[in-house]
Amino acid sequence: MFHSFRQKLSSPNTLTVMVLFFAHWLILLNDGVYYDGILVQSWRNLHPFSFLNQWFWDVGKPLLSLIYFPVLYFSNWIFISKLVNFICLFFTSYLIRRILEHSKLFSPRDALAISLLALSYSGIQMAAEMAALQYYLLFPVYLFGFFLYQISFDKYKSAKLRLQIAGGVVCFAGFFTSSLLPLHYFFTALLAYELKLKRNWNFTRLIFELKYVLVLPVVFWITRGVLFPPNEIYKKYYFIDLNWQSIKDGYLSLINLPVMGEFLNSLSPYSSAFISVLSIVALTLLFYFLQDSSESSEKSKLSPFLILLSGIIVLLLGSFPYIAIRQYFDQFGWSTKNNVLVGTGMGLLLFGIIGLITLPKPLSKYRYSLMATFVVLFSLNANKNFVDLQLGSIKHNAFISEASKNSSFQSGSLFELKDEFYIPRLPNLYYSHNIAYVFYLATNDLKRNGKILEKDETPKFVDPQEAHKIISGHAPILATPDVNVKGRQYYINIKRRDNRPESNIVYEYFKLKFLSPERLEKFYSNLMDIHIREILPTGLSIIENSGRNTTNN
Structure with missing residues (x-):
């Protein structure tokens, strides 16, 4: 049997x-x-x-x-x-x-x-x-x-x-x-x-x-x-x-x-x-x-x-x-x-x-045990990749949650975003061609667009006459014509606040999602900091909004 x-x-x-x-x-x-x-x-x-x-x-x-x-x-x-x-x-x-x-x-x-x-x-x-x-x-x-x-x-x-x-x-x-x-x-x-x-x-x-x-x-x-x-x-x-x-x-x-x-x-x-x-x-x-x-x-x-x-x-x-x-x-x-x-x-x-x-006869009996070892190691590595991928989803949800509560974000039209929320195996979650919809999820309208700043790139004011390059995307299908090109411009900096191991954060997220979903908002607030400063023609505003409430600090 x-x-x-x-x-x-x-x-x-x-x-x-x-x-x-x-x-x-x-x-x-x-x-x-x-x-x-x-x-x-x-x-x-x-x-x-x-x-x-x-x-x-x-x-x-x-x-x-x-x-x-x-x-x-x-x-x-x-x-x-x-x-x-x-x-x-x-x-x-x-x-x-x-x-x-x-x-x-x-x-x-x-x-x-x-x-x-x-x-x-x-x-x-x-x-x-x-x-x-x-x-x-x-x-x-x-x-x-x-x-x-x-x-x-x-x-x-x-x-x-x-x-x-x-x-x-x-x-x-x-x-x-x-x-x-x-x-x-x-x-x-x-x-x-x-x-x-x-x-x-x-x-x-x-x-x-x-x-x-x-x-x-x-x-x-x-x-x-x-x-x-x-x-x-x-x-x-x-x-x-x-x-x-x-x-x-x-x-x-x-x-x-x-x-x-x-x-x-x-x-x-x-x-x-x-x-x-x-x-x-x-x-x-x-x-x-x-x-x-x-x-x-x-x-x-x-x-x-x-x-x-x-x-x-x-x-x-x-x-x-x-x-x-x-x-x-x-x-x-x-x-x-x-x-x-x-x-x-x-x-x-x-x-x-x-x-x-394992070609030599004394080693041939170890061929499949060695193969099985690599299958297990590769599988564990795949799990680590999926953990970081899930953390990217949590980060995405947290950004939308925190941005939706921020008054400066709500009042802006054009944004320059620098993502410093580092996830080891998931770089560059946002791109300039998908950020408009991310903003939509936070505000429920398509009146905002922006671009992603590279690591060493600094924010700068965009002339309204040049703003069409941002709102048109790289293809007509990506255009956001409802954006006010003369509206207020903001610099957004996302930083990771919770420095626990990625697996611990993901485990807590699933625990809250299935057992205590009402606590997710607080979990998101503790996960990241969002710093928002207005971009003026003369440079960055000295007033900063961390996004942790609805008024400028």
Whole structure:
């Protein structure tokens, strides 16, 4: 009976769900809206859906309407978007495992191990961000399409053709995440190698059999350019601007931040006794069940070195579309959306490295225990990222709460905001293109706009004739025409007041939210200080309003 129970728990799908919850469970508690999600929220709440649909056409991605509209239809759309991202994480891991498994180049247990490493590694950290839905959804959509194409070669004639057509259509939809275009050729090469080993086809036969899948990215690129061209404002996101220096800078940012930066973060020590005990329990369970995850002693046909090389190729191909348009990589924040394929690349890369380390026979028995250790470390690191992400949501709520009670804020029209509320893993929560809606949440009208000051930038009075640059945004869809350009101008400085560890603040927030919501206002007041000073043509006013009451101090 116990053996049967163990077999059920050690099934690949069960292990995937275990790691999914251990690494990403905080997504389901997160209640924040961030970055471009603030824009989506504003368009949903203030405009008809046709407004948002027009924006999707403007950026050349009309398919996004089919992704976002069903989610935005629900009143609890914020939670629904996070739930969809959470489910997509499972299917991404599941489909990676199935594709590797079906190729027969990887043993079932090795395919599972790689998929778990990819699932737990924090490459893209925006699973709690509504606007990142497209990145989390389109990757498994593409993988499903490719899997259909892959299994079509096990069928005959009409069944094979139907699967290939279906797979091509689904892959086509997934290509709206640009990084999948070059990555497609990695999976195609994997499929070609699989067919060569299974069917012993020569190069000419392989090209003939794979002709449709080979031209699919090219057809998509041409089709999108003809049918869905971006407007003038967004063309820069499709303009390829490459030279050796930009390639070097792009790949260095990839190596230094989402690859090495996150890997080293995962190795940082944990001071909490609870976390230490939890880690030991998780590691023991994962290793115990992983050892029994495959009754077969089958080994991967690819050597550890080739698996390592595969990981490097995935990282290079998946990052190239962003480097080509000079959008580089980051370790934290909204820019990690560009890291959508880093987890997959790191899963292959790290498993290859572990395989090389444990190649000597005396060390081979430690291969899966070492792999399980990294899965647990990556999962804990993902939890730390989600804690900081939740603190960003709390900060957002606190700013709105405190600003709504401030008389100077209520009387102003143009604002220059310096955010010095530092959150280690969540930089730059506000941008000049989303701040107008943040002000709206505090005042319930769109008569305020502003800009975000950089770290070393000082506030200065904006001539009313130049104020149109602020209120028009960088696109007509972001304009706030109701702002009085001749109105009062204020400098806002946000500073963190509560210096407890981030996890303690988040824990208290959830405790109050669910048990004592009436105490949240006081909690927000103790969390941050808001200093407001009027910007005059002659400089900053000497009168300051901290925002802690409704009269100037």
